[in-house]
Amino acid sequence: MRVYPDQLARQLSQLPQCCLIFGDDPWLCEQSRAVIFAEAKRQGFEEKIQLTQETGFSWNELFEQWQAMSLFSSRRIIELTLPQAKPGTEGSTMLQSLMQMDNPDVLLILTGPKLAAEQTKSKWFKVLDAKGIYVPCTTPEGAQFQRWLDGRINHYGLSMARDPREMLFALYEGNLLAADQALQLLQLLSPTAPIDCEQLSQYFEDQSRFSVFQLTDAMLSNQQDKAQHILSQLKSEGVAMPIILWSLFKELTVLLQLKAAQNNPEPLQGVWSKLRIWDKRKPIYQNALNRLELTHVETLLAGASSIELKLKQQGIEDWTGLSHISLLFDPKSHNKLAHIVLD
Known part of the structure; x- marks a missing residue:
């Protein structure tokens, strides 16, 4: 059971x-x-x-x-x-x-x-x-992590408004052990008085933990702030860029096939099954399909290929380029920034 x-x-x-x-x-x-x-x-x-x-x-x-x-x-x-x-x-x-x-x-x-x-x-x-x-x-993510965090805040009897709760969420998402240790410390430092963001910034640093899959999900969902934050964390943790590029290419290839089928037009039901996309992930792709045009996806793939080529031929890890790629998942930013070539 x-x-x-x-x-x-x-x-x-x-x-x-x-x-x-x-x-x-x-x-x-x-x-x-x-x-x-x-x-x-x-x-x-x-x-x-x-x-x-x-x-x-x-x-x-x-x-x-x-x-x-x-x-x-x-x-x-x-x-x-x-x-x-x-x-x-x-x-x-x-x-x-x-x-x-x-x-x-x-x-x-x-x-x-x-x-x-x-x-x-x-x-x-x-x-x-x-x-x-x-x-x-399994480590809870997103809303599940927020519910877990709220439960632990209540468990330790801490007084905390919405803003400091959101700050803790950003600091510790994906790292339950560090989050719980932080709450234990807060219980010692401020057992009864309300805790604000200024106190949190004095005591703690960013210890969130993310995976490359969370990064690409944030990109597909056009959660720009979250995607940039995850990318920064992955860089600081020393995650190998080839792993990030592998995940990015995988999602863009799937998105390209879905977009091509949508433009045919071809019923997506068969494509979902062919690509083995389960129901839970369909809304993430559908969000991107509704937002992006086929040319957008093709430009994203070209940009990712350029970053990969730079890595393989010159040994350069272009984190700025990845940040730029993330922005291009937003069609408004795409139309303004896609023409920029990063050296």
């Missing part, structure tokens, strides 16, 4: 046989573990065994721990870390076998990185999911 981190505490009154905590957000993973451990302790799970699937690891060790009696006559937690989230054939067989051997005195917790869609369809996952709960720990 899939349970999101903010719902987890409400689902543990009766602990399941196993809990699956997978995701790339360290704060959510750690918080989910802490919630489960606290409830398990309350229900008499005193002993904790930690195993890691690494070189030399034997799945028989997990089997032995499953059957062993507790040294302290208490219930036991076995936490198994799967660094690649892939138990392999032997591990898959073992995990499925253990789920057929009900043991109310053992709680199995599996942890690891984010699971791909195909991994959640594997036999071992389905068997464990049926016997327990799956907690996907």
